[in-house]
Every structure is written in C-alpha cells, then in structure tokens.
Amino acid sequence: MPLKTPLRFGLPKGSLEQSTFELLGRAGFSVRSSNRGYKPYINDPELDARLVRPQEMSRYVAQGFLDFGITGKDWIQESGHKVEILCDLAYSKATSLPARWVVAVPQNSPMQSVRDLQGKRIATELVETTKRYLAKHNVTAEIEFSWGATEVKVPELVDAIVDLTETGSSLKANNLRIIDTIVESYPQLIVNESVYADPEKRKKLENIKLLLIGALNAREKVGLKMNVPKGVLDKLSTHLPALRNPTVSPLADPNWSAVEIIIDESVVRDLIPRLKELGAEGIIEYPLNKVVY
Numbered sequence: 001m002p003l004k005t006p007l008r009f010g011l012p013k014g015s016l017e018q019s020t021f022e023l024l025g026r027a028g029f030s031v032r033s034s035n036r037g038y039k040p041y042i043n044d045p046e047l048d049a050r051l052v053r054p055q056e057m058s059r060y061v062a063q064g065f066l067d068f069g070i071t072g073k074d075w076i077q078e079s080g081h082k083v084e085i086l087c088d089l090a091y092s093k094a095t096s097l098p099a100r101w102v103v104a105v106p107q108n109s110p111m112q113s114v115r116d117l118q119g120k121r122i123a124t125e126l127v128e129t130t131k132r133y134l135a136k137h138n139v140t141a142e143i144e145f146s147w148g149a150t151e152v153k154v155p156e157l158v159d160a161i162v163d164l165t166e167t168g169s170s171l172k173a174n175n176l177r178i179i180d181t182i183v184e185s186y187p188q189l190i191v192n193e194s195v196y197a198d199p200e201k202r203k204k205l206e207n208i209k210l211l212l213i214g215a216l217n218a219r220e221k222v223g224l225k226m227n228v229p230k231g232v233l234d235k236l237s238t239h240l241p242a243l244r245n246p247t248v249s250p251l252a253d254p255n256w257s258a259v260e261i262i263i264d265e266s267v268v269r270d271l272i273p274r275l276k277e278l279g280a281e282g283i284i285e286y287p288l289n290k291v292v293y
C-alpha cells in the first residue's frame with residue numbers, strides 16, 4: 001500500500017551530488033535536476049527530493065523539515081544533531097575510498113605531530129570536530145572558520161589547516177604535508193527519529209537501504225556466462241577458485257552445461273583467457289546494477 005504522503009528526501013548538493021545521482025540510478029531511482037533547481041525529479045511517487053548542502057542535512061532531518069537524507073558522517077558529527085543512522089554508503093566524490101579530514105602543514109614546516117600545533121593558528125570548515133580533536137590531545141590552538149580555498153591560506157594566513165581529501169593530490173599540489181587524520185568519512189543514510197518509528201515509513205526506508213547497498217555491492221563486480229563441456233567442469237572448479245559456487249544449468253546438448261558466475265571486475269582480464277584455454281565457449285561479460293546478499 002503506497003504511503004499517504006511522500007517522504008521528503010534530502011540529497012547532498014555539491015561535490016557528492018553527481019556520484020549520489022549515479023548511485024541512486026543503479027539502485028533504480030532516476031534523478032534529474034536543472035542547474036539551479038533545488039527540487040529534483042525522482043521517479044518514485046513516494047519520494048519528494050530536495051537538494052541540500054551536506055553541512056545542513058542532519059539539522060533539517062533532525063528538526064523534521066526533511067524525513068531522511070544522505071550526508072557525510074563528518075557533518076553529522078560536526079552538527080551534533082540526533083538522527084537515526086540507517087547505514088554507511090561506501091562511496092565518495094571520485095573513488096570508493098572514504099574522504100579524510102586531515103591536519104596539513106607546509107612541506108618545510110617543522111611541525112610533525114598534533115603536539116606541535118600548540119599555540120598555532122588553524123583554518124578549517126570542520127571547527128567543532130577540530131576542537132574536540134585538539135582537546136583530546138590536550139592541545140590549545142586558535143581555530144578559525146574557513147569559507148573555502150583553505151589550502152592557499154598556509155603559511156601566510158595560518159600555520160596549519162584541517163581539510164578534506166580523498167587522494168591527497170590537491171594538498172601535494174599546494175606543497176602541503178599531512179601530519180594526522182582526524183576523521184574518515186563515508187556518506188550515511190539518515191532519518192528523522194519519529195519518521196523511523198512509523199512502521200509503514202520504516203518499511204519504505206529499509207527497502208531504499210537494501211537497494212542502495214545492493215548497488216554498492218555490484219559496483220566493482222561483473223557477471224560471466226559461458227558454455228562449458230561437462231567433462232571439464234571439475235577441472236574449471238579446481239583451477240579457478242572463483243568458480244567454486246557457479247550456477248550450472250543443462251543445455252539442449254547433454255554434453256554441455258551453461259555456467260554463470262559473479263566475480264570482481266579486476267580479475268576478468270586474466271580470467272577470460274584462462275576460461276577459454278580450459279574449454280569454455282560463448283563467454284559473455286555483463287555489468288551488474290545490484291547484488292543483494
């Protein structure tokens with residue numbers, strides 16, 4: 001039975017926007033938005049999407065302006081607002097690696113550890129989390145909020161920065177060196193606590209969670225189909241551990257079987273020639289949208 005009122009779904013605007021749309025697409029939710037639109041279209045009448053800055057997402061979800069949303073673990077911790085966390089979503093702007101908030105200093109700086117930040121001036125967007133980090137290490141420093149372009153502020157304006165990175169390439173390009181990681185962050189699917197307490201809405205949210213995780217599971221996997229002579233099936237399983245649990249189906253020719261497997265995409269390049277050598281024919285590789293365990 002459809003929900004009486006659509007759930008207000010907060011999508012992260014900015015660096016995570018495109019990768020989030022792509023993930024939702026693989027999960028079965030087509031999302032379209034204009035360059036200036038804050039109400040993207042989503043092909044599910046039970047969802048009413050909004051584009052919101054990740055920094056504000058947990059506040060709007062906690063206060064009930066949004067029913068649920070996707071935002072980074074870092075911004076949830078920074079805001080301190082209480083929300084229900086449904087799951088981690090292991091994707092980021094450009095890679096599958098978690099984003100990291102790191103302490104960075106100029107390459108030629110004598111600072112080597114958090115203790116060397118005592119009495120220094122630090123610029124960051126993640127002010128509250130940085131304060132907690134310094135307090136944990138009994139370090140006192142001046143922390144100023146940065147409105148962006150944080151990398152260019154050292155060493156002329158500040159002594160160090162706390163900034164977000166995936167690969168560290170931007171920091172290196174600005175002649176900066178990482179001395180510590182404060183927090184690693186993946187996006188998380190969060191929901192308003194009262195919304196999650198509603199059984200019908202919770203069911204919808206759990207279904208969305210299932211589809212999103214299924215899409216992430218499939219991200220680096222592919223399917224292979226092939227025809228294999230029955231006489232070499234055991235040999236295939238012995239030589240190729242990935243085939244220990246294939247799906248095997250009979251063909252019209254009783255001497256052949258159809259074999260189907262799901263494997264990591266990274267091994268396909270070496271695997272297909274080996275399969276051919278072992279007697280497989282009609283090998284087909286196909287992409288996957290979702291793998292639900």
